[in-house]
Amino acid sequence: MVSAFVLLIIGFGSLIGATGNLVIKKAVDGAEFRKLLFSPKLWGGMILYGLSVLCYLLALSREELSVVYPLVSLTYVWTIVLSVKYLNEKMNGWKYLSLTGIIFGIVLIGMGS
Amino acid sequence: MSDKTSSKAIILIILCTFFTSVGQLLWKKGLVSLNFSDGLSFLNLFIILGFVSYGFGFILMLLALKSGELSVLYPIIATSFIWISIFSPIFFPTDVMNLWKWGGVILIIISVSLLGMSTKKSKGAEAKEEING
Numbered sequence: 001m002v003s004a005f006v007l008l009i010i011g012f013g014s015l016i017g018a019t020g021n022l023v024i025k026k027a028v029d030g031a032e033f034r035k036l037l038f039s040p041k042l043w044g045g046m047i048l049y050g051l052s053v054l055c056y057l058l059a060l061s062r063e064e065l066s067v068v069y070p071l072v073s074l075t076y077v078w079t080i081v082l083s084v085k086y087l088n089e090k091m092n093g094w095k096y097l098s099l100t101g102i103i104f105g106i107v108l109i110g111m112g113s
Numbered sequence: 114m115s116d117k118t119s120s121k122a123i124i125l126i127i128l129c130t131f132f133t134s135v136g137q138l139l140w141k142k143g144l145v146s147l148n149f150s151d152g153l154s155f156l157n158l159f160i161i162l163g164f165v166s167y168g169f170g171f172i173l174m175l176l177a178l179k180s181g182e183l184s185v186l187y188p189i190i191a192t193s194f195i196w197i198s199i200f201s202p203i204f205f206p207t208d209v210m211n212l213w214k215w216g217g218v219i220l221i222i223i224s225v226s227l228l229g230m231s232t233k234k235s236k237g238a239e240a241k242e243e244i245n246g
Contacts, residue, residue, distance in 0.1 A: 053167075057160075061144040064208040065201040069137055070194050073221045076228060094231030101224030105217040112213025 002071075002113050006063045010071045013055025018078030020048030022086060067113040073102050122181030123189065129173035130193040136167030137197055138204055145205070187229025191222040 027041035036042050052075075059068050077099055083089045143159030177186055198218050201208045 057140060057144065060141055061147060065137060065141040065205065066198050066208050066210060066214060069197045069201075070214075070218055070221055073194070073225065076225060080228070092231055094227050098224045098228040098231065101220050101227065105220035105224060108213050108217030108220060110217075112211045112217065 002063060002067060002110050006059050006068070007071075007110075009055050009059045010068065011074060013052045013059065014072055014074040015078050016048050016055065017052030017072075017075050018082055020045045020052060021075070021079050022082045023048060025083075025087065064113070067109060070109050071106055074106060077102055118181040118185040122177045122179075122186065125173050125177035126181065126186045126189045129170045129177060130190060130196065132166045132170030132173065134193045134196040134200070136163045136165075136170060138200060139163035139166060141201070141205060182229075182232070184229045184233040188222075188226035191225040194218050194222055 022045075023041050024045035027039045027045060028036065031039065056068070056072065059071075080091075080095050080099055084091050084095075139159045140163035143157050143161075143163060146157065146159070174190070195218065198210055198215065202210055
């Protein structure tokens with residue numbers, strides 16, 4: 001069974017990564033490609049991404065790759081929640097189904113590990 | 114206009130899943146041989162190569178997302194879960210797959226693909242968008 005520490009660090013890391021996604025999305029929306037290099041939002045998003053990679057590596061040093069890698073799909077769940085809350089994206093049946101499926105998938109992998 | 118995703122975007126995203134998967138294997142390899150008493154050992158060759166491979170995959174993904182639809186690209190990205198499940202046990206003998214884990218992986222792949230589908234607009238909405246420019 002996956003340790004509570006690994007679950008916690010993946011939960012936290014994937015939330016940071018999803019926040020990075022959100023910030024990068026806000027940076028690239030309607031922006032000119034050349035100006036992106038100087039966008040504080042883009043760099044902020046990248047730093048969040050970097051932090052989530054560090055969490056990932058910490059988890060990976062303690063648990064098998066075939067367990068840690070699929071657990072990171074939790075990022076998709078956070079991304080759905082954050083983009084509905086902060087980007088005014090609409091929730092729909094597909095998203096509910098997807099969210100539920102990913103969480104069940106994670107539970108199955110936890111049970112098998 | 115049922116399919117706006119170019120074959121270029123599809124090739125880019127397939128290459129992206131290759132490089133991100135290779136990056137995972139390199140990271141794991143580097144972390145397995147890590148000596149925690151030596152702080153500098155964190156920067157071993159495998160981990161650095163893992164960052165290069167992962168970073169390359171990330172750039173390819175950004176390029177693909179620029180010119181492709183999520184409904185097509187997400188299911189392809191999700192295949193990386195299959196590659197990891199197959200190759201991790203081959204390279205790391207302590208890593209073993211079982212029915213629970215395969216079940217979870219398949220459920221996650223289907224769910225991520227569904228998430229891509231959720232971005233597909235109805236024909237009416239697409240036509241309206243074209244009119245509005």
